[in-house]
Amino acid sequence: MSAIATIGFGEAAQAFVSGWRTENGASPGKISTFDIKVEDPSQRGDLLQACSDLGVDCAETPAQALTGAGTVFSLVTADRALEAATRVAEFLGRDALYLDCNSCSPATKAAAARLVEAAGAVYVDVAVMSPVHPARHRSPLLVSGSSAERAQDVLLGLGMQARTVGDEIGQASSIKMLRSVMIKGFEALTAECLLAARRAGVEKAVLASLQASDPGIDWTMRAAYNLERMMVHGKRRAAEMQEVAATLRELGLPDRMASATADWQRRIGELDILMPQNSLEARADAILERDLT
Numbered sequence: 001m002s003a004i005a006t007i008g009f010g011e012a013a014q015a016f017v018s019g020w021r022t023e024n025g026a027s028p029g030k031i032s033t034f035d036i037k038v039e040d041p042s043q044r045g046d047l048l049q050a051c052s053d054l055g056v057d058c059a060e061t062p063a064q065a066l067t068g069a070g071t072v073f074s075l076v077t078a079d080r081a082l083e084a085a086t087r088v089a090e091f092l093g094r095d096a097l098y099l100d101c102n103s104c105s106p107a108t109k110a111a112a113a114r115l116v117e118a119a120g121a122v123y124v125d126v127a128v129m130s131p132v133h134p135a136r137h138r139s140p141l142l143v144s145g146s147s148a149e150r151a152q153d154v155l156l157g158l159g160m161q162a163r164t165v166g167d168e169i170g171q172a173s174s175i176k177m178l179r180s181v182m183i184k185g186f187e188a189l190t191a192e193c194l195l196a197a198r199r200a201g202v203e204k205a206v207l208a209s210l211q212a213s214d215p216g217i218d219w220t221m222r223a224a225y226n227l228e229r230m231m232v233h234g235k236r237r238a239a240e241m242q243e244v245a246a247t248l249r250e251l252g253l254p255d256r257m258a259s260a261t262a263d264w265q266r267r268i269g270e271l272d273i274l275m276p277q278n279s280l281e282a283r284a285d286a287i288l289e290r291d292l293t
């Protein structure tokens with residue numbers, strides 16, 4: 001198998017690589033990465049340590065990372081995905097697979113595809129459909145584009161769970177984006193409902209009413225989980241929800257819920273709260289102690 005490169009070496013890239021290294025019987029050999037943190041003295045040390053721990057070559061430039069790489073995973077934040085494609089396109093090998101795994105709107109993916117394909121590489125739209133932990137490289141992936149089946153074969157060869165959903169760029173990302181209206185929106189509704197209920201001193205009654213209305217959900221457990229997702233990943237989720245809002249506008253629909261969700265996700269994520277104990281009450285109190293205005 002030819003060398004693999006990642007653009008970005010954050011949570012998702014590290015999860016994939018650690019899965020390949022520890023669970024996949026046909027573990028890839030050389031893996032290199034380029035991450036803009038290498039250019040930031042305050043973040044460089046942590047990046048180099050993460051690369052060392054996982055046996056990954058940390059390149060100083062995109063050209064170094066992409067030399068000899070037949071498969072390239074783009075794994076950056078949603079707001080940097082097009083920038084990443086712009087920066088690395090000229091260094092991609094001819095016919096190399098560029099797997100854009102970022103949570104972007106179909107229009108953003110189409111713009112990135114034009115850059116990649118103009119350089120002679122092969123662009124594939126990939127949607128990561130669950131948190132990367134605990135499944136790591138086995139997180140479910142949807143794949144679309146003219147070379148989706150080729151990409152699916154490569155991903156399956158890496159022990160990954162990939163399924164082709166169409167031959168057009170944007171089909172995989174559309175599924176991801178529109179699902180997020182519900183999933184990330186549910187998290188934002190949880191915050192608005194239960195933070196207010198906790199402050200008003202009526203959260204137990206509100207939870208009891210929700211439980212009676214829909215007993216199929218453990219509302220206390222789900223609410224605690226939803227707050228945790230926002231506290232830990234809110235900034236990244238906010239960037240994704242801006243892409244969701246763009247997707248809705250591209251479809252000629254209002255984006256009010258998606259934009260409001262992005263605002264809630266950002267507000268809680270930017271609090272940078274160290275995760276308290278598992279209880280809903282502790283998480284709600286940790287948020288309410290801070291300024292949300």
